[in-house]
Amino acid sequence: MAGAYDRCVIRIREPHPWPSTEPEAEAIQEQLRSLVRTDTAPAEVRTAAGLDVDYREESDELVAAVTVLDVASLSVVDTAVVTGKAEFPYVPGLFAFREAPPLLRALEKLSAAPDVLVCDGQGLAHPRRFGLACHLGILTDIPSIGVGKTAMGRYEPPGEERGAWSPLRMDDDIVGRALRTQRGVKPVFVSVGHRYTLEAACDLVLRLAPRYRLPETTRTADHLARRQT
Template identity: 75%
Template sequence: MSNNGVMIRVHNPHPWPSTEQEAVAVQEHLRSLVRFDGEPEVVRTAAGLDVAYREDTNELVAAVTVLDMGTLDIMDSVVVRGKPEFRYVPGLFAFREAPPLLEALTRLSVEPDILVCDGQGLAHPRRFGLACHIGVLTDTPSVGVAKTAMGRYEPPGEQRGDWSPLYCDSEIAGRALRTRHGVKPVFVSVGHRLTLDTACELILRLAPFYRLPETTRSADRLGRSAPA
């Protein structure tokens, strides 16, 4: 699907599972496709991906915004509404949120250089969170920025830019990154086609004023304000 000549395609399609066992099998298969090379030399645009839930209607709203990395102005945005087609299971969040987010990405008229997901990347029990899933399926550099840790960490220093390793089992799966002095850290983990150093550098650029990056904040606002 394309819009104004810009195309984001699903490069590694798979049937969307209906059971927990099928979903785990998909993750186990796709995680071997995660790459840490091929990151862009220059990042000019960044997309924020977020999903809001409306409990009164059992509806979800997938929102994607594309920001200019220099000004943080919103260049494009898309909203997709739908019903969750997979029940809530810890570690399988992507099977609820990825389908409408992928649809929203295909409707963009501005192609993002990176995708910033409100969720986990490698910091996941099977090292394949939402940011990995979306990144692999679109073959686009991606990073997960989570509000809560999936794993263990020691608190980083209090200064902006301070960080500490985030461990899943005995492996370093991401970082607890301080984006504001004295404010709780966010938890950054690679999704696809980025190094952890680059991912953290980009998130700091996207979070000059608040704890969360502007990509996440703008997508969250869009999803919550979308008409029912």
């Protein structure tokens, strides 16, 4: 199925040294966050990659899964899975240092090139404005967005209708949106990762979530990861 799409040649930016301590990790986030671009978005998005990491119970063993979807049909056109062990501790705000290395290895295994990365996590909605979606976007230079299940920041509940939204704020900054993808269900929390605008990110999430709360990119990647455990 991947043959009908652009061949995937993901070039990973020369990675920084992967840290072993919290101060080292925070310093990397502070260093890289100035590279994030939020003033542009792809002119056309044909394919979107969902990224998810599943952990085995009471273990550091993990499964990183990537699914690539045709945005028009929402059919899966490519997948990749990497198993391994987390090499960084569980620390709020530093999830990227647990999840980015296996996700990058999974992205390198793809055959169909994604036009955008849709991360199960945060982008700018992060204490240092550099969540997983920003980190992966910078290292791959692929447009990226974050779609979180829980809020990182404060917000007022958006209207009940599909497509309603309200600003997501941290400190004095608007870092994303609480977006209602379906009437009568909790919103998701959309933030820019890299090379995207917030408006375009929300439009894409609505396209990817025609029936359920979560976008199909997240749902398919989650299902793929769980099947491996």
